[in-house]
Amino acid sequence: xxxxxxxxxxxLAFAGNSILCRLALGxxxxxxxxFTIIRLLAGIVTLLVILKLTRGGDPSPSKGSWKAAGYxxxxxxxxxxxxxxxxxxxxxxxxxxxxxxxxxxxxLINGKRLIALEWLGVLVAFGGLVYLLLPGAQAPSFxxxxxxxxxxxxxxxxxxxxxxxxxxxxxxxxxxxxxLPLVVALLLVSLQQAELSQRGILLAVMSGxxxxxxxxxxxxxxLGGLSAVQAAVLQLIVPVIAAIGGxxxxxxxxxxxxxxxxxxxxxxxxxxxLGRYHHDQQALSRS
Numbered sequence: 001x002x003x004x005x006x007x008x009x010x011x012l013a014f015a016g017n018s019i020l021c022r023l024a025l026g027x028x029x030x031x032x033x034x035f036t037i038i039r040l041l042a043g044i045v046t047l048l049v050i051l052k053l054t055r056g057g058d059p060s061p062s063k064g065s066w067k068a069a070g071y072x073x074x075x076x077x078x079x080x081x082x083x084x085x086x087x088x089x090x091x092x093x094x095x096x097x098x099x100x101x102x103x104x105x106x107x108l109i110n111g112k113r114l115i116a117l118e119w120l121g122v123l124v125a126f127g128g129l130v131y132l133l134l135p136g137a138q139a140p141s142f143x144x145x146x147x148x149x150x151x152x153x154x155x156x157x158x159x160x161x162x163x164x165x166x167x168x169x170x171x172x173x174x175x176x177x178x179x180l181p182l183v184v185a186l187l188l189v190s191l192q193q194a195e196l197s198q199r200g201i202l203l204a205v206m207s208g209x210x211x212x213x214x215x216x217x218x219x220x221x222x223l224g225g226l227s228a229v230q231a232a233v234l235q236l237i238v239p240v241i242a243a244i245g246g247x248x249x250x251x252x253x254x255x256x257x258x259x260x261x262x263x264x265x266x267x268x269x270x271x272x273x274l275g276r277y278h279h280d281q282q283a284l285s286r287s
Contacts, residue, residue, distance in 0.1 A: 003225030006218050007234055013215025015092065015241035019249055020207040021080060022088040026250060030200025032080040033190035038201060040076055040176060040183050042208030047173035047217065054169065062167035062174075068158055069178030075154035076179075076212075077186065082147035086140045087252045089243025090132070091148050093262050094140070096235050097129060098152020099159070100269045103232055106160065107276075117275025121268040128264025132257065139257075159223070159231070168220030176213060232273050236266050 024030050030038075083091055104122070108114070114122070133139055158175075165171045223231055239262060246252040 003222055006222035007226065010215055010219035010222050011234060011238055011241065013211045013218065014235070014238045015245055016211040016215070017079075017207055018083070018088050018092045018095075018238075018242040019245040020203050020211060021083045022091065022246060022250055022252075024200045024203040024207075025080065025083045026087075027199075028195070029197045030204060031190070031193060031195040032084055033077075033186055034194045034196055035200065035204045035207075036077050036080045037183055037187050037190075038204035039080075039208035039212060040073070040179050042205045043213035043216075044173075044176045044180065046209040046213040047169070047176055050214075051169055051173045062165070062170040064171045064174035064178060065161060066178055068161040068171070068175045069182075071154045071158040071161060072175050073179040073182045075151045075158060078147045078151040078154065082144045082151060084144070086144035086148065087258075088246025088250055089239060089252070089254070089258055089262070090140045091144070092239040092242035093132070093258070093265060094145055094148040095152040095155065096238055097125065097265050097269065098149045099156040099235060100125075100232055100272070102153045102156030103160070104272060106156075112276075114272075115275060115279050117279070118272045121271030121273075121275060123268070124271065125265045125268025128261045128266075128268060131264065132261035136257075159219075162220045163223050163231075165220045165223065168224070169217050172213070172217040172220055233270065236269060239266065 021035065024035055025032055079091075079095070082094075086094070104114075104118075133142075133145060162168070162171065226234070243254060243258065243262070247254050
């Protein structure tokens, strides 16, 4: 029950980040660099306060890693700039498509060959992605697609880095804290181009403190009770929640292209994941 609750909250937080970011950047309430800076700083402050209150200020044996912090910053900055030009549901779909492709590639690099069902799923998902990117009025911008794809690769790396975390709160807190040098560098580079409003700052703080800081901690907690297959499949729900949120909160249209490409991409990835799971279960039963 704890794992189910943690997972539900984390998935809602993921979708919330897409909605909050699009509300801020789509309405030009704040620039992408400032949104990223405030988001990460809000996450750092929130997590360190929670860590101090729950541990009495004692040093923790779990302090994240520089690699995870690098993935986190890369994800956050490309995520923000991508949402300047693409809609909520499209962005979430591209993001989590890239996440799953990253996880599949990691399997291949680790020596696992794809079975027939996995290849079928990859082809179906790739077809859905091609359909989404076909030229036309409903096609996402190419720069937005590339940036969100990079964000997805980075988030996939961050997720893999968090599997097996012994102390999710401490690891997440120190991962955020380790982004501070990069945040300062981004601030120095982008300060003269900053465009701020009260609404934009508030949305960035909500994204950083609640949807990111607390949400990512809960995700690391959920990963302790989920298999890699379960974690991968469950994240496919996020684009659906984000698309609905975009329609409700950002008045975005739910285009037929998004629906059809989403069904193809998510369905194809689901075939990949479940095909591998079924294959592994059969191998275990024979051994």
